[in-house]
Amino acid sequence: MPAADSLKKRKIVVLGSRSVGKSSLVRQFIENHFDESYHPTIESTLHKTLKYHGVEFDCEIIDTAGQDEYSILGSKHTIGIHGYVLVYSVTSRNSFNMIQIIHDKILDFCGTEDIPCVIVGSKTDLQSSRQIQPLEGEKLAQKNNAAWVETSAKNNINVSHVFDLCLAEIEKRSNRNFKVDTPAPATKSGCFIM
Numbered sequence: 001m002p003a004a005d006s007l008k009k010r011k012i013v014v015l016g017s018r019s020v021g022k023s024s025l026v027r028q029f030i031e032n033h034f035d036e037s038y039h040p041t042i043e044s045t046l047h048k049t050l051k052y053h054g055v056e057f058d059c060e061i062i063d064t065a066g067q068d069e070y071s072i073l074g075s076k077h078t079i080g081i082h083g084y085v086l087v088y089s090v091t092s093r094n095s096f097n098m099i100q101i102i103h104d105k106i107l108d109f110c111g112t113e114d115i116p117c118v119i120v121g122s123k124t125d126l127q128s129s130r131q132i133q134p135l136e137g138e139k140l141a142q143k144n145n146a147a148w149v150e151t152s153a154k155n156n157i158n159v160s161h162v163f164d165l166c167l168a169e170i171e172k173r174s175n176r177n178f179k180v181d182t183p184a185p186a187t188k189s190g191c192f193i194m
């Protein structure tokens with residue numbers, strides 16, 4: 001296996017409203033662990049090596065603090081980012097509505113019309129509290145040219161699939177215009193054009 005510093009690097013940021021399960025998703029993926037208690041996140045960065053089409057990538061996954069409509073999306077969450085995981089809870093209409101707001105903020109900041117993105121409906125184990133049906137999630141993803149999946153971090157359902165999908169979205173775009181190794185040119189704001 002190649003040393004981590006010789007691997008191609010991919011930076012993925014996880015965004016969404018407060019308490020939708022962003023940290024739980026990331027922790028389950030990286031540490032195979034789920035915690036019922038809630039500890040609000042400030043920000044944490046974790047690493048994992050992922051394989052896509054036989055190529056290994058050193059993935060840096062940035063778990064962010066919960067967003068609301070007034071949160072400012074900074075350069076930290078846009079510049080140098082290859083892919084986005086946008087999480088809503090299937091039990092919260094507000095968190096679902098936030099996805100479009102966050103997506104639009106990213107496009108606006110990056111000055112682009114398309115980003116590699118996976119939209120994630122979390123907490124599917126809480127079926128009796130469900131407010132968002134799968135079809136709504138799928139339609140939102142289609143509208144934004146994003147991948148979509150529902151997960152349960154608690155039951156470890158589809159957790160790793162989120163990150164496979166994200167790499168696929170990243171590589172789909174980078175292969176369209178560039179070789180995997182070629183750094184994408186930056187826009188005026190410094191975001192990658194994928």
Ligand SMILES: Nc1nc2c(ncn2[C@@H]2O[C@H](COP(=O)(O)OP(=O)(O)OP(=O)(O)O)[C@@H](O)[C@H]2O)c(=O)[nH]1
Pocket residue numbers: 016017018019020021022023024025035036037038039040041042064065066067122123124125126151152153154155
């Ligand atoms: N039942 C269930 N609860 C979950 C799931 N994922 C997360 N939770 C719970 O939801 C609460 C919030 O989870 P976090 O992972 O901290 O959410 P977050 O989006 O990182 O929260 P912020 O740091 O505020 O942005 C915790 O009590 C978790 O145990 C899930 O898949 N199923």
